[in-house]
Amino acid sequence: MNTDxxxxxxxAEPVEAARDARTRARRRQxxxxxxxVLQGKGSEQMSxxxxxxxxxxxxxxxxxxxxxxxxxxxxxxxxxxxxxEARVPAAILAAGADPVDRVAAGFDAYCRVIAENxxxxxxxxxxxxxxxxxxxxxxxxxxxxxxKPLSQATQDAVDAGLFAPVDVDLxxxxxxxLAHGWALKSWxxxxxxxxxxxxxxxxxxxLSAALAPExxxxxxxxxxxxxx
Amino acid sequence: MNTDxxxxxxxAEPVEAARDARTRARRRQxxxxxxxVLQGKGSEQMSxxxxxxxxxxxxxxxxxxxxxxxxxxxxxxxxxxxxxEARVPAAILAAGADPVDRVAAGFDAYCRVIAENxxxxxxxxxxxxxxxxxxxxxxxxxxxxxxKPLSQATQDAVDAGLFAPVDVDLxxxxxxxLAHGWALKSWxxxxxxxxxxxxxxxxxxxLSAALAPExxxxxxxxxxxxxx
Amino acid sequence: MNTDxxxxxxxAEPVEAARDARTRARRRQxxxxxxxVLQGKGSEQMSxxxxxxxxxxxxxxxxxxxxxxxxxxxxxxxxxxxxxEARVPAAILAAGADPVDRVAAGFDAYCRVIAENxxxxxxxxxxxxxxxxxxxxxxxxxxxxxxKPLSQATQDAVDAGLFAPVDVDLxxxxxxxLAHGWALKSWxxxxxxxxxxxxxxxxxxxLSAALAPExxxxxxxxxxxxxx
Amino acid sequence: MNTDxxxxxxxAEPVEAARDARTRARRRQxxxxxxxVLQGKGSEQMSxxxxxxxxxxxxxxxxxxxxxxxxxxxxxxxxxxxxxEARVPAAILAAGADPVDRVAAGFDAYCRVIAENxxxxxxxxxxxxxxxxxxxxxxxxxxxxxxKPLSQATQDAVDAGLFAPVDVDLxxxxxxxLAHGWALKSWxxxxxxxxxxxxxxxxxxxLSAALAPExxxxxxxxxxxxxx
DNA sequence: CATGAATGAGCTTTCATTCAT
DNA sequence: CATGAATGAAAGCTCATTCAT
Numbered sequence: 016m017n018t019d020x021x022x023x024x025x026x027a028e029p030v031e032a033a034r035d036a037r038t039r040a041r042r043r044q045x046x047x048x049x050x051x052v053l054q055g056k057g058s059e060q061m062s063x064x065x066x067x068x069x070x071x072x073x074x075x076x077x078x079x080x081x082x083x084x085x086x087x088x089x090x091x092x093x094x095x096x097x098x099x100e101a102r103v104p105a106a107i108l109a110a111g112a113d114p115v116d117r118v119a120a121g122f123d124a125y126c127r128v129i130a131e132n133x134x135x136x137x138x139x140x141x142x143x144x145x146x147x148x149x150x151x152x153x154x155x156x157x158x159x160x161x162x163k164p165l166s167q168a169t170q171d172a173v174d175a176g177l178f179a180p181v182d183v184d185l186x187x188x189x190x191x192x193l194a195h196g197w198a199l200k201s202w203x204x205x206x207x208x209x210x211x212x213x214x215x216x217x218x219x220x221x222l223s224a225a226l227a228p229e230x231x232x233x234x235x236x237x238x239x240x241x242x243x
Numbered sequence: 244m245n246t247d248x249x250x251x252x253x254x255a256e257p258v259e260a261a262r263d264a265r266t267r268a269r270r271r272q273x274x275x276x277x278x279x280v281l282q283g284k285g286s287e288q289m290s291x292x293x294x295x296x297x298x299x300x301x302x303x304x305x306x307x308x309x310x311x312x313x314x315x316x317x318x319x320x321x322x323x324x325x326x327x328e329a330r331v332p333a334a335i336l337a338a339g340a341d342p343v344d345r346v347a348a349g350f351d352a353y354c355r356v357i358a359e360n361x362x363x364x365x366x367x368x369x370x371x372x373x374x375x376x377x378x379x380x381x382x383x384x385x386x387x388x389x390x391k392p393l394s395q396a397t398q399d400a401v402d403a404g405l406f407a408p409v410d411v412d413l414x415x416x417x418x419x420x421l422a423h424g425w426a427l428k429s430w431x432x433x434x435x436x437x438x439x440x441x442x443x444x445x446x447x448x449x450l451s452a453a454l455a456p457e458x459x460x461x462x463x464x465x466x467x468x469x470x471x
Numbered sequence: 472m473n474t475d476x477x478x479x480x481x482x483a484e485p486v487e488a489a490r491d492a493r494t495r496a497r498r499r500q501x502x503x504x505x506x507x508v509l510q511g512k513g514s515e516q517m518s519x520x521x522x523x524x525x526x527x528x529x530x531x532x533x534x535x536x537x538x539x540x541x542x543x544x545x546x547x548x549x550x551x552x553x554x555x556e557a558r559v560p561a562a563i564l565a566a567g568a569d570p571v572d573r574v575a576a577g578f579d580a581y582c583r584v585i586a587e588n589x590x591x592x593x594x595x596x597x598x599x600x601x602x603x604x605x606x607x608x609x610x611x612x613x614x615x616x617x618x619k620p621l622s623q624a625t626q627d628a629v630d631a632g633l634f635a636p637v638d639v640d641l642x643x644x645x646x647x648x649l650a651h652g653w654a655l656k657s658w659x660x661x662x663x664x665x666x667x668x669x670x671x672x673x674x675x676x677x678l679s680a681a682l683a684p685e686x687x688x689x690x691x692x693x694x695x696x697x698x699x
Numbered sequence: 700m701n702t703d704x705x706x707x708x709x710x711a712e713p714v715e716a717a718r719d720a721r722t723r724a725r726r727r728q729x730x731x732x733x734x735x736v737l738q739g740k741g742s743e744q745m746s747x748x749x750x751x752x753x754x755x756x757x758x759x760x761x762x763x764x765x766x767x768x769x770x771x772x773x774x775x776x777x778x779x780x781x782x783x784e785a786r787v788p789a790a791i792l793a794a795g796a797d798p799v800d801r802v803a804a805g806f807d808a809y810c811r812v813i814a815e816n817x818x819x820x821x822x823x824x825x826x827x828x829x830x831x832x833x834x835x836x837x838x839x840x841x842x843x844x845x846x847k848p849l850s851q852a853t854q855d856a857v858d859a860g861l862f863a864p865v866d867v868d869l870x871x872x873x874x875x876x877l878a879h880g881w882a883l884k885s886w887x888x889x890x891x892x893x894x895x896x897x898x899x900x901x902x903x904x905x906l907s908a909a910l911a912p913e914x915x916x917x918x919x920x921x922x923x924x925x926x927x
Numbered sequence: 928c929a930t931g932a933a934t935g936a937g938c939t940t941t942c943a944t945t946c947a948t
Numbered sequence: 949c950a951t952g953a954a955t956g957a958a959a960g961c962t963c964a965t966t967c968a969t
Contacts, residue, residue: 062942073951075945084943140368140427145288155430179451185444188431192424193417199368202383203416216413223407224452265932291960301934303962312960493953516829519939529955531941540939596824596883611886635907641900644887645877652876655824658839659872672869679863680908746963757930759966768964 042080042090045070049091053142054134061088061142088142089150095135096157099128104164114172115234118190119222121165123214125194130210136198158191165190169225177234178225186225193217270308273298274322277315281370282362289316289370317378320367323360324385330356332392342400343462346418347450349393351442353422358438364426386419393418397453405462406453414453421445498536501526502550505543509598510590517544517598544598545606551591552613555584560620570628571690574646575678577621579670581650586666592654614647621646625681633690634681642681649673726764726774729754733775737826738818745772745826772826773834779819780841783812788848798856799918802874803906805849807898809878814894820882842875849874853909861918862909870909877901 048070052061055069063084067074081087106124110116129136143154166187172178197204197213204213215237222237231238276298281289283297291312295302309315334352338344357364371382394415400406425432425441432441443465450465459466504526508517511525519540523530537543562580566572585592599610622643628634653660653669660669671693678693687694732754736745739753747768751758765771790808794800813820827838850871856862881888881897888897899921906921915922 060942063944064942067952074943075951076949078944079949137372141372144369159431181448181451182444184435186448188428189421189424189445189448192420192428196417196420200416200420203387207412216410217417220409220414220417220449220452223409224448228456262931269932288959290958292958302960303935304933306961307932490952497953516938518937520937530939531956532954534940535953593828597828600821600825615887637904637907638900640891642904644884645880645901645904648876648880648884649873652873656872656876659843663868672866673873676865676870676873676905676908679865680904684912744963747965748963751931758964759930760928762965763928 038080041076045072045077045080045087046090046094049087050132050135050138053091053138063087085146085150088138089146089153091135092139092143092154093157095128095132095139096154096161098132099125099161100157102128103161107164107168114168114175115177115222115226115230115237117168118165118172118225119218119237121168122190122194122218122221125161125165125191126197126210126214126217129194129198133198133201136195140195140199162187162191172225177227177230179227181225186221190221193221266308269304270318273300273305273308273315274319277319278363278366281319281366291315313374313378316366316370317374317381319363320371320382321385323356323363323367324382324389326360327353327356327389328385331389335392335396342396342403343405343450343454343458343465345396346393346400346453347446347465349396350418350422350446350449353389353393353419354425354438354442354445357422357426361426361429364423368423368427390415390419400453405455405458407455409453414449418449421449494536497532498546501528501533501536501543502547505547506588506591506594509547509594519543541602541606544594545602545609547591548595548599548610549613551584551588551595552610552617554588555581555617556613558584559617563620563624570624570631571633571678571682571686571693573624574621574628574681575674575693577624578646578650578674578677581617581621581647582653582666582670582673585650585654589654589657592651596651596655618643618647628681633683633686635683637681642677646677649677722764725760729756729761729764729771730774730778733771734816734819734822737775737822747771769830769834772822773830773837775819776823776827776838777841779812779816779823780838780845782816783809783845784841786812787845791848791852798852798859799861799906799910799914799921801852802849802856802909803902803921805852806874806878806902806905809845809849809875810881810894810898810901813878813882817882817885820879824879824883846871846875856909861911861914863911865909870905874905877905 045066049061049066052065052069061084063074063077066087067077070077077087081090103121103124107117107121110120139154143151146154162184166183169178169181169183169187173180173183197210208216218237219239222234223231226234226238273294277289277294280293280297283293289312291302291305294315295305298305305315309318331349331352335345335349338348367382371379374382390412394411397406397409397411397415401408401411425438436444446465447467450462451459454462454466501522505517505522508521508525511521517540519530519533522543523533526533533543537546559577559580563573563577566576595610599607602610618640622639625634625637625639625643629636629639653666664672674693675695678690679687682690682694729750733745733750736749736753745768747758747761750771751761754761761771765774787805787808790804791801794804823838827835830838846868850867853862853865853867853871857864857867881894892900902921903923906918907915910918910922
């Protein structure tokens, strides 16, 4: 009995599965290193050499898991967007049936994902211009998709008469813009705000804009920002 | 007495004045070329080579007018901010005594400057991380200063009882964020909006958030977005 | 028991040792190329391009082994000085107990190292002004240290009454200056001298200056220059 | 009577003479600026721009008086050598008939010219490798010529039986080397020596090497270095 | 005579990518 | 699978030289 035969006995699928798992783990490890470099160096470039060093592997290895530097960059950005795609709808779902609660929960979740991936979120603005047109389109499509749950909840609130007849798309995209604002303008907001106070402050503003006057008291819990 | 002789009266100074004028013209020309390159190919970096080519001059010449690439970048960004600093307060002043009109006029002007310098405004987000800490501070200070007129007008509106007691700083900075949004997310907004409809749409949202309920009808002209 | 197995006994270390050896070999190769370029075309500067070409490698490779052009230059110069530091004291030691023999042996060795590294020695004069203050200090310190063995031997000769009471430091540093003279003024000396005749000619001069009159005959072997 | 005719009345020669004088003054001014730049920047390059700035003129002007940067460099170096050629023979002549006095006076003058043009003397070593082969030859020839008066005086001293039969050329060139040593190794000598003490120290060494034993007392004034 | 804006080749240095091991 | 030495194109920047004014 030799190890060679052992490996082959167990069939192709488990081996592939194991390989896949290793591959995913490597990619995660490398992307984590990439993010760390991007935030660490701050204003500087993300060199493949520095990503390799940060990950404790060789440069060559990165090219086994990513075709190019551009793919690494795209994957970092897509990672944030996938995180949003996973968590925002989940938060909306968990918020129950009330459309206003759903809008609030969606915005809350969006902000928290951005806050947790602050550096990567900024990178989206900084680096996506370096990507090919094709990759930029992928990212735009993902971002547009990420607005959908928010605009759907907003539309529901309008339809239910809870919101005044606002421009739904504009309102929803503003939510996204304000969420990004936390990361983009951290130097402005972070001296005076925590994520929590930022979220509640922004919710107070946006909901008092949208809520139909007759429902203000009903949702007054959203309309006064919590103290920092 | 003709203007010719008038101009020549001052002796040696006209020579210096002419040189100054040429210098300013060159700087303007080079900055324009830099902006064009930066927006240009989309995914490209701004290389000094490409700026020179775009401006139709040699690389070496750029260094007679700017000490480094960083200074070119900083000048592009500062240019937009100075434009804002010049035009937003002017618009607010021209809007008359009514604090709500002043807020609206300030936001309108901010958006229009951004729209006119769309590419340069995006560059602020994309490239300012490439600047030195010192230059980044200069830019942050300018941007914070640019919020002041808006937050002052907002405060006045609150003090006059026209606005509900909103978080003034947050509200004012949101105006800035939404103005930037037009440039940052042009791919999202521009299919469905013009600057005019964007401004009126956003004003409808933000003012309906801020206006005290009893003053809604008084400013209803702001509360319904104009059709595109 | 053969040397092969011996070498392999230590496990992972041989890999590192091999890498080290390759690294040292590369550095030597690149420094040799640098010296060749520096002496080379005479009027040329040492560009990294030309060093790479001379060494038959790419420019980028040099930067794996040297942090900058300055480090290459410093290494070339330090190389000569380290050679001196290794060989001059050894020669003095090997010369026995007689102080006069020791001085003669030290000067002889100094001249020979310079002669063997003629081009690099000239570079010290030509290029050290291009180095940073810090690196210049390193080199000055090394050069001052290289005089020490000669001045010590000279002092011994004075103390033993073999030399007249000369200015020891001046005398010793003159020896260094005369040794460098062989490289600096090769176009003057080399038509009429070999290193051997240069050394014996200079020794005749400097020792007849230093030797106490009553010891001249004792060391007459140094006092007549050998024919070329 | 117009100024045109006035100028022409006086004939061609005085005009040319005046032009020549201005030309020489300009060249002197520019060379002085060049030396100042070379010593000032220390380790850096002498750029034509910096020479122009130092001289308070435009770059273009330099090219009216020198064909190229190389010619400026050559002229700086030749300037020192011409100074030597002017002053060393004069000093020897002024020293009277005694060959030993003449040697001493020649060395003294050589050292003083070097000391007064310390930076320019160092430049000879640093920059002459940047010159064309032809210009380097000019400089070598001038330097060889500058040794002549010293070797002639030395030969006279030998012929008169005042010097032992030393190697005349080697002895004379050593004098030059030691004179240069003052500038080349100022960091070594200047802490402990003035030019005066350096000259008398070196004279004590070289003359005690060369003087025939029976003439030591006669020239004992040279054989003990003056205190610093 | 004098200016200095303009040029562009050439410099040092970085880094995405490849490939022999 | 993994390494990391090696490549070379391209970046930012300098400066000798020219020439219209």
